[in-house]
Amino acid sequence: MFAPAFSPTKRQLGAYQQVHVTTGVDGASPHRLVQMLFEGLLDSLARARGAMAHGNVAVKGEEIGRAVRIVEEGLKAGLNVEEGGQLARDLHDLYAYVTVRLTYANLRNDEAAIVECVKLIEPIATAWDEIAQKAAA
Structure with missing residues (x-):
C-alpha cells in the first residue's frame, strides 16, 4: 500500500504533544508518529462522547x-x-470533512456526528497499523 509522504513540522510536533505522548515522540519514526495521532484522535473522540453522555459541556x-x-x-x-497523489488528496478531503463534522458535533451536541467520524477514521488507523505490522514481518 502506498503511504503518503510525511515529514513532521514544528507545528505538527505541537499536535503530537497534544496527544500526551511527548516522551515517545523524540525517538519515534514518522510512521509511529502518525499512529500516535490516530490513537490520540480516537481517544479524544471517545472522551468527548463520554462527556456528552454525562452532560459535561x-x-x-x-x-x-x-x-x-x-x-x-x-x-x-x-x-x-x-507527491502523495490521489490517496493524499482523498485523505486531505476526508480530514477536512471530519473537521467540519466534529465542529458540527460540538455546536449541536450531536453524538451521531462523532460516531460518524470514528467510523471514517478507524479503518484508516487500522490500515496504518497493518502497514507497520507487515513492515516488521
Missing part, C-alpha cells in the same frame, strides 16, 4: 477541540498532496 468541547487540532495540525498538515 466543557470536557466535550475540550476533547472535540483536541481532536480537531490532531486532524488539522497533525494528520492533514502532514500530507504532501503533490
Whole structure:
C-alpha cells in the first residue's frame, strides 16, 4: 500500500504533544508518529462522547477541540498532496470533512456526528497499523 509522504513540522510536533505522548515522540519514526495521532484522535473522540453522555459541556468541547487540532495540525498538515497523489488528496478531503463534522458535533451536541467520524477514521488507523505490522514481518 502506498503511504503518503510525511515529514513532521514544528507545528505538527505541537499536535503530537497534544496527544500526551511527548516522551515517545523524540525517538519515534514518522510512521509511529502518525499512529500516535490516530490513537490520540480516537481517544479524544471517545472522551468527548463520554462527556456528552454525562452532560459535561466543557470536557466535550475540550476533547472535540483536541481532536480537531490532531486532524488539522497533525494528520492533514502532514500530507504532501503533490507527491502523495490521489490517496493524499482523498485523505486531505476526508480530514477536512471530519473537521467540519466534529465542529458540527460540538455546536449541536450531536453524538451521531462523532460516531460518524470514528467510523471514517478507524479503518484508516487500522490500515496504518497493518502497514507497520507487515513492515516488521
